[in-house]
Every structure is written in structure tokens, then in C-alpha cells.
Amino acid sequence: MKFKQLAAATVVTGLALTGVLVTTAPANAEPVAGGLSLVGSDTLQDVANALTNGTSVGGSFVRLSANNATLGSFDAFGSSAIQTKPGGPFFGRPAGSGDGVTALSRSIDGANYSKNNISRAIAGQVDFARSSSGATVVDSGPLLYVPFGRDAVSYAYRGASDVTVPAEMATLSADQLKQIYSGDIKSIGGVTVVPVIPQDGSGTRNFFLNALYGTSGTPAAPAGAAGNPRVQENDASQLTPAAGTIWIVPFSAASWIAQSNGVTGVNTIANTSTQIGAIDGKAVVSGSGSSLSANSTGYNDTRFGRDTYIVAEYARTQTSSSKYDAGVAQMLDSSELKSLANFGGSPASAGPVKRKFGFLPPLNSTPFRAASK
Template sequence: MRRTRSSAALVAAAVVAGGLALASPAHADPTPAGTFRKLVGVGSDTTQDVLNALAGDTVNNKSYADTAVKSASGAGIASYDAIEPGTGSTSSSVQTRSGGPAFLRPNGSGKGRLALSESLTGDKYPDSAGVSIKNQVDFARSSSGPSTSGTALTYIPFARDAVGVAVKGPALDSLTVDQLHDIYSGALTKVGGQTVHPKIPQSSSGTRKFFLSAIGLTDATLSPDIPTVQENQADSAITEDGALVPFSVGSWIAQNNGVAPDYSKAAAAAGAHLAAVQLPGDSGATTPVITVNGKLSPVTAYYENATFGRDVYNVVPSRAIDPAGIFYDKDLYDVFVTSGSHKAALASDAAEKVIADFGFVNEPYNGSVSVAKHAKLGGLEESGIDTSTPAKPGNLKAAPGDASLKLSWTAPAPTGLPLTDYRITLTRADGTVAAVKDVPAPATSYTFTGLADGTYTAVVAGANLNGTGAPATWTGAVRFASTTKATAATTAYGRTPKVTVTVTGSHGVAPTGKVTVKEGSTVLGTGALDGSGKASVALSNHLKVATHTLTVSYAGNGKLNASSTTATLKITKATPSVSSSAPGSISHTARAKVSVKVTATGTTPGGTVRIYEGSKVLATGTLSGGKVTVTLPKLSRGSHKLHAFYAGSSTVNSRSGADFTVKST
């Protein structure tokens, strides 16, 4: 049977009956200040307080040191609040590693998942104006499921929560899903004669995302007139009759029971409460909470409802909890994962008691990594990332040696998720598998040893968090190795850049043949090796001004395998010479003409020339064939010290010419 609310004063009365005093919020980042632990978590403020407690920190003036959750090796959790402890600032920074960068505190589930994603990719958080946070976050607290498809992240269910609606005013005691839809779309402005004043949590809030989905809306269909408030803070959101805001029921319980930092008891004492909601398929409304022995407790039927009940998650990198993978993190696995006979530390009896104290419902699938048992898989939550597997590795080369084979390749171009590792399979001429090896990116080589003589086929494929991509294949005999080295000096535009290449062979074999210089797939030049294995390759003197990454390849010969390297060539702007000629004197009623010539090695400069007297521009002209004649305005009587200034171009630097004097009579 569903329990219905009979009065808006029910929760407020429960608060008073429970003797809950209104107190200033007490927060808990890892304490004391400057404490660092291995397993760093950020994100949702819905679960921040219970994770702070499970980390063993002090929450709302109570120490949870005796129930701190740790891995088998003793690694602990460091859970950082969504907003700055003590100040409530949403623009403060957090430092999660000793000596690590300070970065904007992730506020909400979405920002937490973004921070975790960018901790994996090494990109800047929260955007290109931020800082790189590679390896600064290990898990994200999330009160909602994935926003993107993929398998990069595993959403491990942690507990059961529900989303209610905190309201003020008897007209809002009981609400339907349709009413909530119309209120938040802007179609309904009054309920029972009461003007409604809806609020919505910040954009990165998991509660916001979940609530809008539950009532059939999205950010795009949400009324733009609805103000944004910090998630799960009724004191600042529920300030007038008719106010309403989605709210974590677990957070409401924990705050009003005095377990979590208080952002809501003042509002509750003034009449704020959780509305009863008519759940889909029901004829009556269900209250999210009841009072038991003067304390608020969850209503199981509301929590288990498919519309407003929700799992809350700890989100971890999928690769970090794969015991067979090269990125396996046993400490993370010990704390979060329940699989087979292994039980997550967060699913222990002591941990689940703490979870229940903070208003959540424990479920038997706590710690599950199976999508059949409430776990979810999602992609990295970072804009511009897709679900593609890696492209084929480039320039797969082999350096056969005495019973060994060294394979080297270049990383494939980025295709969405970061490259994580390479799978290398080596087969013999008869098709049998000689060896299989996984190597982590960014390594781009591996050496097989102890091989018998013969012909082998090597297949190298890059893998990312979505799986294995297209393979690169090499087939050949065990031969001797070659090594290619190349350098290129910084060269001004218009001058001929040269790439100096040296190829050496192992076992005293002299290299012969050709080297090729490319930029991308474009051949820039080739050269033949001399008797000492060297070549100087001249490139075009009109390469654009930029830093060029060149691929220099040796084709090999009958005794030596091919090899390649990269070289950086920096093309700078040319330095011009500016000369000018003008009459020494001229009547003050006439207009002098100044001839200007701009030259640079290997190119004919174009662009603008200005004639200055001091800092004043007297006239301008445009070069044609590196020359221009500029007519000056009439000059006042006297001597005028002038100079020509060339403004430069995309290939030539700017420069001033020598001073010259024109006397006006």
C-alpha cells in the first residue's frame, strides 16, 4: 500500500519532533588539510557526504575514522566536496595529489564524470582554459547514469536513492508527473490557486538530469525562465510559498536528521517539505519519507519506483578494474567491485550501515560490475570524443636480429577515445601463433626474443577504451636492423631547408638505397645514401611558416630492413631589407614621392609600406613586385625626418628602413 501525505506540515513537524537543531554546515574534504590518499573521488554532492564518511573523515562534526573504507593494501578514499567546504564557493580550486595541479572543484555528477574523463585523457579541465589533470582523479560520484555511449567508464551501483520535490505551501502537498512536466516546461504557472516558483539544480547536476528525464523533459525543453540553484540546498531554494525544486531524498533525510551538513533545516522549519507524488500507474500519491522514532526514513516503495527511484554510482575507468588488463588497479578493485567471491569494501556490513545512516537504501547489487545487475557502461564524458576504435598504426617496421625481432610503429591518428595499448600477434609461416603480447601506449615498439629462423607475420593493432582497431601487418624474414636518424635546422622562408639523414646497419652491414622525407602523406624530397650511409635532402624553399613534423624513411635493401624516424623542421619568416629614396628638398606646396624597395632572400615581399614622421603615419602604399612609390602629403616648411616601415606578411617579418630627411621650402 502507498503512503500518502495528509499535511504539508508533516516533515516540518518531524524535524521538530526529532529535536533537530538548525546548525551551520560542517563539511569534509580529506582532513586534516593537506591530506592526500590514493583513490581520489569528485562529483555529485548527493553522495559526497556519505563518501566523505566512508573515507573516514569528519562529517557534520562526527568522525568516521573507525569505519574508514580501505583496500587490502590499506589504500584509502579521498572524497572532495562539490562546493568549497565552509564557504559554499562554486569557483574554488582543489588539489588531489601532493605536488599536483590545482583545478576547479567539480560541482555535480556531470562535472565529476568530466573530471574523471579528462584525468584519463590528460585534457584540460574544465575546458581549454583550465589545466591538465592527468591521473588526478580515480573515480567520480554520480547520481545519474551515463550521458554518452561506450565502454570507457563503468558505473558501479553504490546504493539506492530517489528524487523527490522539495516544496513550500499546502497547494503543493501532492503533485503528479504531468503537473511537474507542465510546471517545468512553463505551461503551468498555478497549482490549486498558488503561483508556482520552480527552481532547478545547476547544469552539471545528476539530480537535474534524472529529474528532467523522469518528467519527460530535457534541458532543451526546460523553461528558460526557471532559475538555477545549487543542488540539494533547500534553504536558498525554498524561500517562498509556491517554491519547488527537485531534491535527493537521501540528502533531505541526512540533512534533516543532522547526519549531513545542513542546507535545509531552516527551510523545513519554515514549512518546506518533500511533496507526495502520484507515481505512474498509482491512484494515490506516495510520500518519499516517513518519520520513525523522531527521525526521517526512506519510503521503500518510492525508492524502488522506476520513475523516481534511482541507483547512485561510483564511476571508475573500465580498464582499471579488469584484472587481466595492463591498467588494472587492485586498490580501486578492492574498494568498489563485488564480483564472484570478491566483495567490495564499500559493501561491507560496516559500510552499509553508514550508507543507511545517510538516507540511502542498501541493495544486494552494491559493487556489481555486471550490466545485468544494475551496473552501466558509458563513454568518456568529454565533448568531441566519439566511440571509434583506433585507426591502423602507421609505419610498421621490423628490425630482425639474431633470433629476435624488434617491431616499431607510429601511433595511429586519434579517433575518439585515447589509445591505451597495442595487441601484437606473431605467427610463423605455417600459420601457427608464435607469440601474443600486449604493450601499453605510448610505447611504439616491442622486441620478441628467442625466435627460430624463418619468415614471420606480425600484426599490430591499437586498442582504446572501445576495443581493438584496424591492424597493421608486416611479413618478412629475420634480418639485420637499420637505424635512421635525421635532423633539420631552423630555416627562414625563401631559403632551402635541408634534412640531414644518417642510416646505419647492424653487424657491420653498409646501408645502400634511398631515403624519403614526407610530411603526412606528401613526399617533400628524396635522396640517395652515399657510401657512409648519409644523405642531405633539400626541400622546397616555399614551405609554409610553421613547425613541420617530418617522417624520414629508409627503404632498406636485401640485407637490411626498412626503418624510419621523425624530424622537426621549423620554418621562420624571412628577414627583409628596406630601402627608400626621396628628394632632399621640395616646395611646401608640392607633394614629395618616396620610392621604397623591400627585398628578402628567395621571395618577393608583398604587403603594406607606411611612411612615418616620428610616430605619425604620413602615407601608405602597397608593394608590387617588392616596390612601391608613396606620395606624401604637403609638408610644412622645415626639415622632416622620415622613415619607411614595412608591415610584414605571412612569410616575411616587418622592418623599418633607415631614416631620411626631406626639407620643405
């Protein structure tokens, strides 16, 4: 270990001396997975970390294992490259749902995966993608989307310290939001509102924009947010409004609840000037402080509520396939208490952990197949 650290330090020094800032050098790596690996969505990251690393938040200690080994779930953000399997290649860290599904697709087909200026073959390196958005059903597709839990997307907002945030900000309508993001509304209650969106590859960003604009005609980046910063999704600490303004960003309700409940590694919403809104007045949270829970009013909304998924290769779940992997199949079997798909009530199952992290059972619990990405 010591050797490795020394070597890494030398590399960094060398780069600094030449004055080149390169993001491709793997710094100190996270540990590799002991078994199956997960990458992708930031929204599902914290709950997946808890389930794979072990947690008592559901009432009993729950840690998933498959094929008699524990799993490794890799964050959406962190060092630019990750190594998921022992001896495996370093590859660009998938930052969000879209990246996660793409990496899974490259892990299946063996083609190079490109991210963070690294292009590398990653066959067999990714077993599951965390995805906060669904996909178009393709009955013969190689991917299997298994519902994980229900989340809702709302918006978080924060006013600068010199601003009195108008009460109207708490319950903006979907129309108002669309006009804010299109650049047609620039202020609410006389205060300038600055719409910002999460990074490329963010499932929350794609879902939110699709919900606002509809699947046809959704801009890749709406006009109102053009020129504004891109922030990491579900990180309220990145809301830094200039004097006289309010920043607004789409935010996962589940992530908000998990952070408020203190079950995540980092809490970015502790600042009391950061609030979560209720679109069209439909609240997404109930309770307060560390006993926040999901509010089905907002979650069941067909426009802003969403089922989230764990995505895997379909063939690996089929006993008839030579690719069959009992561990993969077990993790996607909702009747298994300690699986990614479970939403049971027993404290020794995954369900209560998901609830504590702000998820409700998926509205539609039927897995479906989709094309690779």
C-alpha cells in the first residue's frame, strides 16, 4: 500500500511540474468489488452503497451478497477513473444513469467505453447499472430493467442571503418551471430566478426536462439555463446564488429525504436556506428533520414521479443461457429478501432500507427489456 501511495504521489508531482492538468491519471483507487459491481445513477448511489456495504437503518443489519460474495457499488462522482474488478482496467467513472447503462452495454458487447478522455475495453467489468430513468421497451433487447423503487423529481431552490424568498417559490407549477427553464420567466415575486441543471448523463436532468417538455421537443439544454453552471445532481451545496438571486435545480426527492435522514455519507441540504419545492403544490416529503419520509402525493404523480431501475444483461438471468449467473438473477429477484429488487417489509430485507433512503415501492414492478445504449 505504501509503495502504491508513493508512486502515485510521484506521478502527481511530475504532472504538476509540467503544468498539465490531466484528469486521466488514476489517483488512489477505491477498493475493487469482491463480487458483482454497480455503476451509474447518483440518485440510487447512496441507497445502493448502503445495501452493498451493509446498513442497520432498516432495523436489522442488511448487506447484500451474491455468489457468496459481497458487491461493490461505485459512486457517480469522485476520481475520474475507477477499477471495478481485481486486476481489471481503469476506466472513466460513469457519472449518472445514462453513463451507467452505456458502461453496462460496453461491458456486455466488449467495445470500448469512453469517458473522461479514457477509451478502453471493459468487457465483464460492469454487472449492474443504477438508472433513475426507464427506457423504451424492446422485447428482444439485451438489457433487463428491473424496478428498484419509486422516486419523484422536484426542484430545490436557494436564495442568496440578501434575498427574501417569495412564498410562491415553494409551490411552482409545472408551467412556471417550464417557462423558467425556457427563459420566458426570469423572476418570481420580483426576485431573479436562475435555472441550473445537472451534469450531462444525469438521469434526473433527463427525466426532469422530459417531464417539463414532453418526450418530443425536449432540448438537450434549455435556453433559460444556457450559460448557467452545470451542477452535480442532488448536491445542494453547489447552489451558490449571487446576491439578489435565487438558484433553482431539479432534485431527487429520495436523495433529499436520505440526506435529511442522515443516512447518506454527505449531507448537502443542511443549510436551512435550501428548500425543496412541491410542483403544482404536490408535496414530495412528509415529516421533518431526520424522520423525513416519502409523500405519495408527489411520488404517485404520473408526470414527476418515476420508477427507478437496476439494469443488467438479460441473458445472465436466464437459466437456459450459457451466461446464466445465479448471483445476478438472485439480485434481481424481488422475492429474495436481500436483493436489489426487493421491497419487502421485514427489517432483515432491502425494503426498509430503501424507504429510509426516500423510496417507495415502484408503481409498476414488472421488469422489461430494452436495447443497449
